[in-house]
Amino acid sequence: MSIGKKRAITAWCFISVPIIYFILVRFYPTLDAFSISLTDWNIVGKKTYIGFDNFIRLWHDPVFWQVLGNTFEYLLLGVPISLILSFIIAHSLDQVRFGHGFLRACYFIPFLTTAVAMAWVWRWFYQPVPVGMINLVLGQLGIKQLDFLRSTTEALPAVLAPAIWAGLGFQIVIFMAGLRAIPQSYYEAAKIDGAGAFRILREITLPQLRPTIVFLTVISSIGFLRIFDQVYNMTQEGEGGPLNATRPLVLHIYKAAFERFEMGMAAAQTVVLFVILLFITIFQLKVLKND
Amino acid sequence: MASVTLSDISKSYGKVSVIEHLDLEIRDKEFIVLVGPSGCGKSTLLRMIAGLEDITAGKISIAERMVNNLEPRDRDIAMVFQNYALYPHMNVYKNISFGLRARKMAKADIDTHVNRVAEILDIKDLLNRKPSELSGGQRQRVAMGRAMVRNPAVFLFDEPLSNLDAKLRASMRAEIKKLHRTVETTMIYVTHDQVEAMTLADRIVIMDQGKIQQIGTPMEVYQAPANQFVAGFIGSPEMNFIKSRDGITLGIRPEDIYLAESATLDKGKNVKAVVEVVEPLGAETLLIAFYDGIKITAKLNGLIDIEAGMEVKLTLDMSRAHLFGKDGERV
Numbered sequence A: 001m002s003i004g005k006k007r008a009i010t011a012w013c014f015i016s017v018p019i020i021y022f023i024l025v026r027f028y029p030t031l032d033a034f035s036i037s038l039t040d041w042n043i044v045g046k047k048t049y050i051g052f053d054n055f056i057r058l059w060h061d062p063v064f065w066q067v068l069g070n071t072f073e074y075l076l077l078g079v080p081i082s083l084i085l086s087f088i089i090a091h092s093l094d095q096v097r098f099g100h101g102f103l104r105a106c107y108f109i110p111f112l113t114t115a116v117a118m119a120w121v122w123r124w125f126y127q128p129v130p131v132g133m134i135n136l137v138l139g140q141l142g143i144k145q146l147d148f149l150r151s152t153t154e155a156l157p158a159v160l161a162p163a164i165w166a167g168l169g170f171q172i173v174i175f176m177a178g179l180r181a182i183p184q185s186y187y188e189a190a191k192i193d194g195a196g197a198f199r200i201l202r203e204i205t206l207p208q209l210r211p212t213i214v215f216l217t218v219i220s221s222i223g224f225l226r227i228f229d230q231v232y233n234m235t236q237e238g239e240g241g242p243l244n245a246t247r248p249l250v251l252h253i254y255k256a257a258f259e260r261f262e263m264g265m266a267a268a269q270t271v272v273l274f275v276i277l278l279f280i281t282i283f284q285l286k287v288l289k290n291d
Numbered sequence B: 001m002a003s004v005t006l007s008d009i010s011k012s013y014g015k016v017s018v019i020e021h022l023d024l025e026i027r028d029k030e031f032i033v034l035v036g037p038s039g040c041g042k043s044t045l046l047r048m049i050a051g052l053e054d055i056t057a058g059k060i061s062i063a064e065r066m067v068n069n070l071e072p073r074d075r076d077i078a079m080v081f082q083n084y085a086l087y088p089h090m091n092v093y094k095n096i097s098f099g100l101r102a103r104k105m106a107k108a109d110i111d112t113h114v115n116r117v118a119e120i121l122d123i124k125d126l127l128n129r130k131p132s133e134l135s136g137g138q139r140q141r142v143a144m145g146r147a148m149v150r151n152p153a154v155f156l157f158d159e160p161l162s163n164l165d166a167k168l169r170a171s172m173r174a175e176i177k178k179l180h181r182t183v184e185t186t187m188i189y190v191t192h193d194q195v196e197a198m199t200l201a202d203r204i205v206i207m208d209q210g211k212i213q214q215i216g217t218p219m220e221v222y223q224a225p226a227n228q229f230v231a232g233f234i235g236s237p238e239m240n241f242i243k244s245r246d247g248i249t250l251g252i253r254p255e256d257i258y259l260a261e262s263a264t265l266d267k268g269k270n271v272k273a274v275v276e277v278v279e280p281l282g283a284e285t286l287l288i289a290f291y292d293g294i295k296i297t298a299k300l301n302g303l304i305d306i307e308a309g310m311e312v313k314l315t316l317d318m319s320r321a322h323l324f325g326k327d328g329e330r331v
């Protein structure tokens, strides 16, 4: 056997493990979901084929549209806010020497904390006075008290905030790695050329960070489209309320599947989510990667 | 148009002192080359002039104006980096015009300036390319174009040719020389290649361990090295050093040694030596021989019929010998 062949076989031995894993645990259920979405099935009984009935029902269901709207609200608020915040923090951290490691750790710890614990702490923050810290501070500053999780308009941002915060550490670390990879001499040349801080940011730093930004946009978009933990743990009975105001698609799927046991319906929504994820990811890769 | 004055400059990184009490006066329109072995502080000095590095103590003036606390962009300088530092995501036009755009020049004027520079450097056809689509020599030109386009008062070069092959280096060297005559601007050029130093410089500054060893024209440093370090550093192959018993060291360049049979010198000193290596270079032949346990390199004209192991009689031209005291200084 030639050396090349031996190497290829060794490589395939290693690669085959994740491939088998992906086929069994990822691809097969995904494909299965497609077929289940065309049936009526209560998880124990017999599957009855009903064609596209599930999708038609979804189309006419106002709650589904509200949930879809919520999901996109998480996406459209979460991605830009988290990226801008993490970039600003990473960029500032990159400049400081003193306490650098400590500060970075502070930002990274939320990423390592369990969502459940964090959600409950935030839930407590959001309480009315005298329990809730945030309202306490607002009161002392003479600002109007907020309802947060109990308001249909304020609840979604209130749930989103800890979700953004939790992911920030990861994004900061990735941004910092990207910033570190930019050769110092570009900045020096730009400084000598007379560029101010803003021009350096716009014409050197951001274009150089493009691959990092693409990566983080895609990853965090997927993350916000699949938001679940925070909503489940922060809203009353994990309902995604009040009045479905915070309910995202994944929670909706969960409710359909494991509370009402409408597996066909849940699968149909999974297919919708899958298609959305697929298109958004492809779109982002296309748009952001082009020069 | 500017002179550059460094007075009593020191630089240290924490406890490590890199440059100590350095004085240097660079005249307007002068081509100054800083040479010295690796780590002697050449780049550090250049970067302090550029404003990329703080100075620990002392004073830097450009065009009679103290610049210690001025940002690089306010010093009216341009710099060519060893790795060129071209912005990879911008095409050549954007790279060259970056400094002009940063200074908010009008589009039409930018166009004129970029085209003028592209003309001089012969890169007009490359303006739409990205740096990754250029050869090393072309990148080098673009880097020079970026520096030239602003008409700075002082040009700084940090080993700009060290990434090029020997042939390209020679031709770029000639172009930089020509450029200096055209733009008539003060140029400070760092290199560790003594051929570049000798051919380009109006005056050479030879540095070692953060101190200036000698400043002078190429001929001065070649013909009258101030100390043993300079004598050994300038010239290739290196000067021969022969220690005498009284602590004085005699220095003689390989090109000042002849075969006794063919030499007619007034002040010749004859020595018998055993040939170790013969290196025919074509126009000349290098002879490495041992005399009294001392290695002597001689550079002889033409091809010579001598083989390793033979004993030869060499004549040292004592009228061109250099003498150095115990402390290494010229006597």
Ligand SMILES: Nc1ncnc2c1ncn2[C@@H]1O[C@H](COP(=O)(O)OP(=O)(O)OP(=O)(O)O)[C@@H](O)[C@H]1O
Binding pocket: B013, B016, B018, B036, B037, B038, B039, B040, B041, B042, B043, B044, B045, B192
């Ligand atoms: N940021 C730094 N921190 C500590 N020491 C430094 C730093 N930068 C440079 N030095 C030290 O300063 C000395 C001079 O460095 P410099 O880069 O000026 O050398 P150089 O003469 O340009 O050498 P080369 O020919 O190799 O480029 C070196 O001993 C180097 O180790």
Ligand SMILES: [Mg+2]
Binding pocket: B042, B043, B044
């Ligand atoms: Mg250097």
